[in-house]
Amino acid sequence: MTNDNWNISLEKMMEAGVHFGHQARKWNPKMAPYICTERKGIHIIHIIQTARLLHEACEFSTNAASKGKQFLLVGTRYQTAGLIAAAAKKGRCHYVNRKWLGGMLTNWTTIESRLKRFKQLEEQEKNDLFNKLPKKEAAILKTQLNQLRKYLNGIKYMTKIPDVVILIDQHQDTTAIQECIKLGIPTIGLVDTDCDPSLVDMPIPANDDTKTSIEWILNKLIIAIQKGHQRRDKFSKTRR
Missing domain, CATH: 3.40.50.10490 (Glucose-6-phosphate isomerase like protein; domain 1)
Structure with a gap:
């Protein structure tokens, strides 16, 4: 069939x-x-x-x-x-x-603010601003960026x-x-x-x-x- x-x-x-x-x-x-x-x-x-x-x-x-x-x-x-x-x-x-953060949808305003912070830190990294900061401060910001990237990277461009x-x-x-x-x-x-x-x-x-099963089903949905x-x-x- x-x-x-x-x-x-x-x-x-x-x-x-x-x-x-x-x-x-x-x-x-x-x-x-x-x-x-x-x-x-x-x-x-x-x-x-x-x-x-x-x-x-x-x-x-x-x-x-x-x-x-x-x-x-x-x-x-x-x-x-x-x-x-x-x-x-x-x-x-x-x-x-990675991990579903509680309130990812029901508390969308908070997630929006985290996404904004995520983009700010990525921009700072791109412009090499971390290397212009004291080592301790730079390390804190890098850790924060890595955490945001780990959990929010897949919804970085989600606006609603x-x-x-x-x-x-x-x-x-x-x-x-x-x-x-x-x-x-x-x-x-x-x-x-x-x-x-x-x-x-x-x-x-x-x-x-x-x-194999998950991939097969997902593939059909993605094609659709x-x-x-x-x-x-x-x-x-x-x-x-």
Whole structure:
């Protein structure tokens, strides 16, 4: 089975291990509609359901991107930090891949002030101003810059709360999910068999533990976002 629009192949999904869930004893009963069987104590995800919901998420993402909506990609597990950053840059998305700072969305004015400080320090570094300061003062500023760069680099150009948030690990980033719920921000989320699919607006049942599975799902979403950007860029050119 291959989808004409997004090339969502069940065979490729299985090769990527998208269908492997968690141990059956750790399951969340709300995931029952997305589980097809159990093998050796491991739940197997119904990938036809995954394909259907991924298609819907891709359609939504293309439509949102074509309207200029801003996406935030969240995945703070250490093992996938590089994957998140690469995917976000490819899709022209903002991202958080280190640590979710409490209030990153619900206390946006504070984050804005930190981003302003971040840009100020980067400008000082660029103009070699640190080397003109006493060593102790320069060291304090460099430490501050490194901390801001570590946690805020992926949202450096974010000027407002994002329109859509894509979440890779529900258990790792519960605070991010709760902030999105509070603010009514639409969410797309990978949900493994131990997750609660009701916490995100567009759940995608999939293995959220292996890089191959996460990368496969993310790639489809990023292609969808890119398609939306292309539509918007083409429309802008025709209006000139």
